[in-house]
Amino acid sequence: QGQLAESGGGSQEIGGSLTLSCVPNTIPRQPHCMAWFRQGPGGRREGVAAIDLDGHPNYAASVNGRGAISRDRTRMTLEINDLKQEDTAMYVCAASSSVSCGMNSLSQGLYNFWGQGTQVTVSS
DSSP states (O other): OOSEEEEOOEEEETTOOEEEEEEESSOSSOOSEEEEEEEOTTOOEEEEEEEETTOOEEEOTTTTTTEEEEEOSSOEEEEEOSOOGGGOEEEEEEEEOSSSOOSOTTOGGGOOEEBOOEEEEEEO
């Protein structure tokens, strides 16, 4: 088991919706900042959405208006609606031991706990 466990990936249709979940496994305490990243076929990892302990979200432009991130004491959830082919990627959950999300909660450097990822493939 990794530090974080993702679930909910799989094959999805264009225009459909998906829900991903992330459960912390071995993180010693409730992380202040958590986020979803994705790595598409081109190989570049990008931040998708982040949320702090107070529930304040931050979305990348690529999912703004289509995405919803939430969390409670046991899990973090990401929903993406109106799926596009470019949403195809390995989605990875991340958490930070920092006491603040800082100025850019979608920056990879903020996070020191990572999951192994769940693959999402969007096609017609």
